[in-house]
Amino acid sequence: MKSDAAKCGVEKAPHRSLFKALGFIDEEMNKPLIGIASSYSEIIPGHMNLDKIVQAVKDGIRMSGGVPVVFGTIGVCDGIAMNHTGMSYSLPSRQIIADSIELVAKAHAFDGLVLVPNCDKVVPGMLMAAARVDIPSIVISGGAMLAGKTNGKTTDLSSVFEAVGAVNAGKMTEEELCDLENSACPTCGSCSGMFTANSMNCLSEVLGMALPYNGTIPAVFSDRLRLAKKSGMRVVELVKEDIKPSDILTEDAFMNAVAVDMALGCSTNSLLHLPAIAYECDVEINFDKINEISEKVPDVCKLSPAGHHHIEDLHMAGGIPAVVNGLIKKGLLNESCLTVTGKTLKENVEKAVVKNSDVIRLDNPYSATGGLAILRGNLAPDGAVVKKAAVAPEMMKHKGPARVFDSEEEVSKAIREGKINPGDVVVIRFEGPKGGPGMKEMLSPTAALAGMGLDKSVALITDGRFSGATRGASIGHVSPEAAEGGPIAYVHEGDLIEIDIENKYINLLVPEEELKNRKPKVVEKPVKGYLNVYRKGVSSANTGAVFHSIKE
Structure with missing residues (x-):
């Protein structure tokens, strides 16, 4: 066992004395030491029940002969952080989460890891850590909120x-x-639609890092506690079987996750997080490959914000196993991928059936193609992302004048003052990973426009990102971003922009000669502390906004 490095032999007597200061007994020294990374806090609704999940995990670990040790990590509630300075810290928190778990797990020679997240950046941050540490690991989230x-x-x-x-x-x-x-938010849990947190919790199942139904069992259901106990029991077996994340998080597993992402119509943020997790596994998720998968995989679900169903409805309809089983039967997934059950993806789901064909429309899909799309063109040479499943039919093609803003605050003010008109294309720039810095999630402007009835006549484009709760023609992750001199930095007020989501292009309709004579707008927002460090190290959105070493 890896933990022997901190427990066994005469020379480790000092180490054992510290374990005994914690109340350990000799009988525990020869058992697997399982770290439980918990993001429990009293500021995030999705995390307020994680203490109960952790206790159930501990019970499961002990039942299977392991020794549980709990440690904490941070989290940010994107809803509470929305539309103020706090949102600049949400995506950067993903890096801190991954780093902190890596540090604790490696420093204490854990034999295995249980990852207990729930909300937006915590799930991918924990998966990134699992890939780095590469010891037997399993994810068990806190579950989804019920709809109001x-x-x-x-x-x-x-x-x-x-x-x-x-x-x-x-x-x-x-x-x-x-x-x-x-x-509207009646219980604890991750917000009840197919927003970012639930998207990533569902995709954790598909990646093979969580037990079936991890993504959909509501937080307040006792089934969630039972699943936590089973996860605790299973991680001890993973240690004995020596099944590690590197055995599970293969290129085929990531392609499966992208395919199910398309079928579910997940948050656009999933295409920021999946590449970041893959990066830790030395796997590349190419944006062109995403469009290839989108062309083959039907959009079978419309959960909020794209439709009126919620995660609880998906769970009662058969959950992710029913969706996966249906896609396997259509030949759209690699069925042989290994999972934390020790079985293949197909073996996990072969008994799952669709119990409500109005919620999971495998035989009568909403669209023959996937719920997300990558757009390219002279405005986004390296790609941009849109949740096309949440776009009104009349906005699938749109041409209009650019209304240019250099921050979310500027556009929010213009919307409040009634300065945005039907037909406009709102451009929000200098909100990317470097430009923000931190790549703000902009639900407030998109939701405000929807509430005003303009989501069917106004498009939004940004080098930042949109919330999983966003609907409408909201195109994010425009790469290269303005702060790196991308084409979005050259847009002038009134320029015509053409968007064709079905044909996957987005173009600035300005003659090439005129563009050559323009100078890019330059805005560098003054920041201190961690955001300054982050800006120096973070990569572009099309590569997952991963954190490279700081350049001198």
């Missing part, structure tokens, strides 16, 4: 963000808004 009920209508967090726009447009009273904010 407001005056008989099903609601969620995105409903509240969109209601702000409705209030500003005079379509809703502040009293109605208060009723909504009191009921």
